[in-house]
Amino acid sequence: xxxxxFFKCTLLSDVVINNKxxxxxxxxxxxxxxxxxxxxxxxxxxxELSASDAYQIFHSGKxxxxxxxxxxxxxxxxPIPLMVYMKKGxxxxxxxxAYLHHLINENNRPKDNDGYYIQLKQxxxxxxxxxxxxxxxxxxxxxxxxxxxxxxxxxKEGAMFGFESLKAGQxxxxxxxxxxxxxxxxxxxxxxxxxRIGKSKTAQFGQVQIDKxxxxxxxxxxxxxxxxxxxxxxxxxxxxxxxxxxIKPTAAQLGFGENAEIDWGLSQIRTYSYSPWNGKRNATSIxxxxxxxxxxxxxxxxxxxxxxxxxxxxxxxLGRILINPAFLEGNENGICSFFKxxxxxxxxxxxxxxxxxTPLGKYLDKLKIExxxxxxxxxxxxxxxxxxxxxxxxxxxxxxxxxGIRAYATRETNVNKLEKLLFxxxxxxxxxxxxxxxxxxxxxxxxxxxxKSLFNEHVELGNHxxxxxxxxxxxxxxxx
Numbered sequence: 457x458x459x460x461x462f463f464k465c466t467l468l469s470d471v472v473i474n475n476k477x478x479x480x481x482x483x484x485x486x487x488x489x490x491x492x493x494x495x496x497x498x499x500x501x502x503x504e505l506s507a508s509d510a511y512q513i514f515h516s517g518k519x520x521x522x523x524x525x526x527x528x529x530x531x532x533x534x535p536i537p538l539m540v541y542m543k544k545g546x547x548x549x550x551x552x553x554a555y556l557h558h559l560i561n562e563n564n565r566p567k568d569n570d571g572y573y574i575q576l577k578q579x580x581x582x583x584x585x586x587x588x589x590x591x592x593x594x595x596x597x598x599x600x601x602x603x604x605x606x607x608x609x610x611x612k613e614g615a616m617f618g619f620e621s622l623k624a625g626q627x628x629x630x631x632x633x634x635x636x637x638x639x640x641x642x643x644x645x646x647x648x649x650x651x652r653i654g655k656s657k658t659a660q661f662g663q664v665q666i667d668k669x670x671x672x673x674x675x676x677x678x679x680x681x682x683x684x685x686x687x688x689x690x691x692x693x694x695x696x697x698x699x700x701x702x703i704k705p706t707a708a709q710l711g712f713g714e715n716a717e718i719d720w721g722l723s724q725i726r727t728y729s730y731s732p733w734n735g736k737r738n739a740t741s742i743x744x745x746x747x748x749x750x751x752x753x754x755x756x757x758x759x760x761x762x763x764x765x766x767x768x769x770x771x772x773x774l775g776r777i778l779i780n781p782a783f784l785e786g787n788e789n790g791i792c793s794f795f796k797x798x799x800x801x802x803x804x805x806x807x808x809x810x811x812x813x814t815p816l817g818k819y820l821d822k823l824k825i826e827x828x829x830x831x832x833x834x835x836x837x838x839x840x841x842x843x844x845x846x847x848x849x850x851x852x853x854x855x856x857x858x859x860g861i862r863a864y865a866t867r868e869t870n871v872n873k874l875e876k877l878l879f880x881x882x883x884x885x886x887x888x889x890x891x892x893x894x895x896x897x898x899x900x901x902x903x904x905x906x907x908k909s910l911f912n913e914h915v916e917l918g919n920h921x922x923x924x925x926x927x928x929x930x931x932x933x934x935x936x
């Protein structure tokens with residue numbers, strides 16, 4: 457009989473868990489903690505155990521160290537299943553409709569209000585709690601480092617590298633499954649306390665606090681279908697009859713009888729390959745071809761021996777599955793109503809980003825602010841030009857006048873000074889001389905009034921708005 461003990465892992469410092477072994481290029485961190493990290497913590501018992509006990513705990517699969525996934529109070533969280541599709545451009549799962557791939561067919565393909573088919577895009581990231589609350593994105597940081605030259609005791613030339621990491625303070629939950637209860641206390645004692653996991657854990661990264669917690673709430677299951685949906689709660693790895701890695705398992709390998717059949721057209725799986733690093737041997741292990749967590753198998757038939765684990769490498773948390781979880785149930789239109797927006801996250805909002813602390817982070821943050829402002833100005837200019845076409849405003853001003861206004865707006869960065877240079881009575885560029893008589897003073901200064909209203913309406917965008925607007929109006933005048 458299996459016994460499952462749950463633990464909470466709190467990040468006391470940033471944690472680096474790279475998604476690949478490469479030490480060059482764009483290194484990104486995973487958004488979960490693989491079970492092999494917790495197995496590695498418990499491996500300090502290796503020398504204290506007999507050869508038989510060491511094999512039973514770390515190699516036989518009788519003790520399975522699960523992945524650390526985000527925690528939501530006292531509820532399990534699950535990777536968003538790959539069956540979920542959303543309208544392209546829609547990001548708020550729980551607010552926008554979530555469609556289930558296996559329930560969509562030619563008769564109920566989703567359409568927009570104009571009767572055109574909606575383009576759907578697979579949801580490939582994120583987590584959902586047992587109650588259906590979609591979890592906010594995990595917080596990550598980036599640190600730029602440099603290797604040290606032992607001779608000069610300074611940064612080594614050409615040896616800079618960066619770490620993306622999970623930000624400190626976040627909490628994850630994992631479980632350890634025991635098929636032999638004799639090991640429960642020994643393994644629990646080895647895990648609880650302050651530990652170190654991940655990459656560069658001898659430096660500033662990787663410190664965590666592990667505590668034992670009560671069993672959390674699990675997602676419910678559905679059992680009234682003529683088919684079964686096998687959901688990969690963790691990554692899965694299978695071997696064929698010849699002992700070779702296999703990414704196309706049989707229904708029997710998933711716990712079904714000989715008559716059961718996998719419908720690959722209605723299934724949704726993603727695969728990847730990796731070679732795990734073995735810290736004891738200081739080398740990589742054999743390459744594994746895996747099916748990614750969140751994948752879903754559509755099987756015609758019901759399991760003959762329901763199991764929550766399948767495949768290989770179960771000691772490291774691989775092979776965990778769910779049969780017919782509630783978040784794979786939808787209506788006749790293929791829409792799943794299981795997902796909900798979190799109460800403290802307003803619709804359409806983005807999770808708060810971390811404050812950059814490194815020089816590179818500060819530079820990129822400043823660059824993003826500038827780009828966002830440029831985009832806001834561009835949108836305001838385009839919107840205003842569209843209105844100009846509608847009401848025929850300011851269409852008779854010459855290109856040379858607009859070029860002059862643009863020159864003033866480009867040279868002067870202070871908005872108040874720019875206003876005086878253009879509109880101050882009797883001395884402003886637009887309120888005296890031939891240009892005033894020919895363009896701005898006619899019809900009781902209607903054109904001048906329109907331009908000044910436009911200037912005041914977008915004053916928060918500074919001189920950049922007027923410069924860009926004048927440039928576009930000059931182009932229009934030349935065409936006219």
